[in-house]
Amino acid sequence: MSTSFQQHKTGDLHFLKRLNRSAILELVRRTPGLTRADIASQAQLTKATVGAGVQSLLKQGWLSEGELQKSSGGRPGRSLYLNERHYAMLGAEVGVHGLRLVACTLSGQRLASHHEPLVPTTPEATAELLAGLLRQLMAAPKVADRHCLGVGVALPGPVAPGQPLLRLAPNLGWRDVRFLDLLRPHLPRQDGVWLMDNEANSAAFGELYFRTGTIPDSLVYVSAGTGIGSGMVEGTHPPLISRGLQGLAGEIGHTVLQPGGLYCHCGNRGCAETLVSGWSLRAALGIAEDESLIDALLPRLQDEGVQRTLRRAGEALGTLLLNLHHTQNPSEIVLGGSLVQLGAPLLDPALAYFKANQNRLLGTTQQVPLRVIEDATFIAARGAAAQVLASVIHGPSDLL
Amino acid sequence: MSTSFQQHKTGDLHFLKRLNRSAILELVRRTPGLTRADIASQAQLTKATVGAGVQSLLKQGWLSEGELQKSSGGRPGRSLYLNERHYAMLGAEVGVHGLRLVACTLSGQRLASHHEPLVPTTPEATAELLAGLLRQLMAAPKVADRHCLGVGVALPGPVAPGQPLLRLAPNLGWRDVRFLDLLRPHLPRQDGVWLMDNEANSAAFGELYFRTGTIPDSLVYVSAGTGIGSGMVEGTHPPLISRGLQGLAGEIGHTVLQPGGLYCHCGNRGCAETLVSGWSLRAALGIAEDESLIDALLPRLQDEGVQRTLRRAGEALGTLLLNLHHTQNPSEIVLGGSLVQLGAPLLDPALAYFKANQNRLLGTTQQVPLRVIEDATFIAARGAAAQVLASVIHGPSDLL
DNA sequence: AGGTGTTTGTTCAATCTTTTTACTTAGTGG
């Protein structure tokens, strides 16, 4: 399901209390170690309100008290932190070549994780396998004694906004799969939040949501793997994921970069994926489906043919990044996915093109932060867990 | 200034009351003729709360009571409408070839408007001229007796988010202009809301905000004129404009459609604007700056050379629309700007390409609504007025 | 050591808004 927090058009007093408590929790999440007095000034609430809110959050296991801060002439304040021991969230990613699962704390710390290689199969079989692995994860020592807030699943394709329906997963051969419905029967506990989303959306959300300190206004995660997709989160309290009417937002792999170019599996011509993607690299370099693309290429990175192919793909990736810059202009871009492991031969041309052209219009020197994630294995799964947490904090749950 | 409604992290009781009253006003705005009982059920408020809220909104001139509805077995409810006589908003667009001004009611009805042709000049001279025209507009009979909520100005270039600064207007030759600061000294009344935004953003906002009935979740306005830009609004209560880190969101004219293509005025190669834009059409067909592009082309639409040029430009426009579809997937696309007046020779190839390819990925038959605005003259100016209204309803103003 | 000043956090009555409940109003239909 898409984590759509209904915009509370109206509110009663209970809603107001919830709002303020979730604001307190968010502040401590973003800035660990805050005191009640800090919260009061930053949230523009009175000491009394903050005191009451903090007390109930402590009692329910959301916050924990830390050490006394250094005095600045008066009574020192007591630091507040997320209670990392009471709750846990589960996140999973169904990838084209495997399942990835994580359990993590409120701050996003990994408690346990698992990577299960897998060749694509039916949704039903995948769901059953994933359910078994989730049960194992829940039984892990660090996880079992925590209260589980819910499960989030990230999937490699567009998800219908507002309902838990995977519209399409081209690289799995799936279409119109209600994955959560397949998962539920195989799991004992049905309580808590259950949601599913596109993997790039989940990853983007997690990268923004688990950050502390000052956080960017918006963030785009570009996932370069078998296909190419992106996810965008915007705003705060809570960050909102752009999904679009049909869940097609972020399908940048099918933006046209070369009108009249090569045919794409979608039937159109010149899609970005025909220039840069796992499957186009396989096609260009003759690497079979049953072989790992990365494993096949890493030893051959010095080959001139491989270098040339990767450079061309990298230039297309750079164009894609620049087009995102001029379409959504995110405050930060994060680049992940399996292709990142190919390193400089692919990434250098991309980053160089982006850097060279991002400031042409305005003529400024301000650089948009672009971060490359070396090991993106659990990023999407962790992001799905983040969505679970956000859903509890900002959604209709009665746990808070 | 960008209409950024600070996300109210927290709230007191006064905030709650405001929230509920603005929700009532929004409901009546979207569905004129609602009764108090309808509002209560739709907004999940009690009859008493709605009654009190409506009463104060009536007293302050936001709402007016209409006729009695037909009884359905009990006491008939009284219809509520926006009070179209008490308030007014002003909107203006600074275009490359002229100034456009409107004054409108709460529902977006035009009370008065003015179009002033103009050749590009300095920001200072433009501001002084615009101020004079605004004063005239405020003195118009239908406008003068209303309370003016504020002024919004739409500008042809990226506007810095969070501050009233036009970063760049390439076709005016302006850079880093604080236009509101230039405008203020020439206007007598400084109260109310003052804001400025990119013209495509304003247009998109207005198209969504003034709509009644069921409204789309998101909307993209594509403005095809001397340059090509787009604006996106998303969500409701209130609709949010995506501006991006530097105000570059929607600069789709500078997305690359043809790597290694023609040089663009931005210095990069293959930008969409090199394929479809007022300036690229002038260049391709040899039409001078001092001549109206539309007036020059309309008589020559049957020329084979013109047809071919427009068809190619239209195909690029279609690609641009498809790329938007696969990047943001808006619930509705609105196409405006002066180039729309060129009609079928330009638009048919664009719409055909978009229609032929928009469903390739999902394989559905659902069509994204795409509306072409025949006369987009006052769309952006009216949108800026809409932003003023939204800023009063959802912002920190104390008028509501 | 002890007093003073400063800041943190809590307690409690006051205030304000929504809700609940009862009641009035206004029309339909037998």
Next chain:
DNA sequence: CCACTAAGTAAAAAGATTGAACAAACACCT
């Protein structure tokens, strides 16, 4: 003409934030 239904209003009740007073904890000065 009278029951019946639904819309809207006016009271008391419930619940949340606020403001002021108070207690706690530490630094600094004498």
